[in-house]
Amino acid sequence: MNININSLSQKYSVRKLDENDVDIIYDMSCKNDIFYQYHLPFVTRESILDDMAALPP
Structure with a gap:
């Protein structure tokens, strides 16, 4: 399923997040x-990259 990201909001600029x-x-x-007191483990740069790779685009 492809979503046109630009059509998600008419008020805000929307774009896909990436490694940058x-x-x-x-x-x-x-x-x-x-x-993060209740949702371990604490966030790291590596965990963010892992989430970006694991979750659907």
């Missing part, structure tokens, strides 16, 4: 202490 976004994702995620 890992540092931004990590910086946002690692500050969420309460989430």
Whole structure:
């Protein structure tokens, strides 16, 4: 199933995240202490890349 990502929002710019976004994702995620207190393991750059590879595009 192909989704036209550009059609997901008329208000916001939407794009697919890729390896170039890992540092931004990590910086946002690692500050969420309460989430990772209950949802181990703590996020790493490697775990973000693993999730990107494991999840459907």
